[in-house]
Amino acid sequence: MPAQRPGPPQQPRPRPSAAGLDLPIAGCAQLFAATPTAAGWARRHTADVLARWGVPELTDNCCLVVSELVGNAVRHAGPDRTPAVCRLVLKLLVGGVSVEVWDPSPDAVVSVREVDALSESGRGLAIVAALCGAPPVVFVAPGSGKTVVAVLPR
Template sequence: MTVTTVANPRGDPGYEATLPCVPQSARSARSLVSIVLSVWALDDLADDTTLVMDELVANAARHASGSRLRVSITRPADHLVRVAVTDHCPELPVLMRPDAQDERGRGLVLVTALAAAWGAVPLRRGKRVWAEVGPHP
């Protein structure tokens, strides 16, 4: 699989890649996050940010239609990163409250625990789900 990464030409510093809409793309997305955070000298955010990206890609691969998804990582502030996944499914994610017996529904609970904020933006053809990760207080 070939991944083309493009630097963001305007706005916040950032990178994005278009990936197949399959669970295996989470690995490429995690790799992009790790590399970018290393370049930005934000290695202390790498564990939480890669896990958040992993969950967002997994959700897109599980629920979205279409053959591709787009992942991005930007830096809206010095020690804050925003990861996002854009897919072709118009249905917005819903935070579940799974119990101990539930086998699914924990992804956004994990994102909520690790991210300073997260949300979803409806688009003309799908949605963008994003999360911001910064240092823990």
Template sequence: MPQPTTRARPTGCPGYSEALPRKPESVGRARRLVRVALAAWSLDELADDGALIVSELVSNAVRHARSRSLRVTVIRPESVRVRIGVVDKSKRLPEVREPREGAESGRGLALVGALAKDWGTDRLPWGKRVWAELHGEGRG
């Protein structure tokens, strides 16, 4: 299993990034990556929300993107601000929907919006990045 990589971004903020296959089992690996990054930055209080957010974003990419892989990124632009992103090669933008009663799906982005301080989509020349930000108290 490939290990996540840590690297300084051109802006100087630390980050973790991992390419994953577009398969349902990648959700668990993405959650672990988020938990590792948050623990390294002493932002453990964000771990549960971060894991749930990345689960929803990766699940959406697995379900809707058409590429063989996706990339999960976790960056820390400020000491207590974390941005979790999922990059895929689909140019189709995500839509927040009202789930039908009894539906087993369709609530993911509404949940992301409820948990995140902010969220959005960046269009890329070859796809998109869907991201969500969390703000913590921090101890480090």
């Protein structure tokens, strides 16, 4: 059987997108126990994943966003849910990284609000919105909790 000659080199096709949103190149999901140490473990996990994906320039900002969103999820998971967990999903996009945090709380009120300059809390979502260029988006599934999504641009 004669060897086939390779055809002309193919031009790389642009990645498809839906309504201007990047489709994921890679993704990673991890569950964390809803404990006070969850945000720290989530930051370490995020730094490791971003290093493997080759986007270390996003590590600091992404870890801050992850810390804020996981901290909020732990706060809302509540002690009455056993076992209380939250889920972190990281997605590498052509234009950035998507951070998605799920918690079992049906409370859909997640909003960036003005806080007193002397207040010791309440700035987390404002920081996330500033880093991402837009406030996080909340998806609620009745009886199944909520997912908060923030996208960090490259």
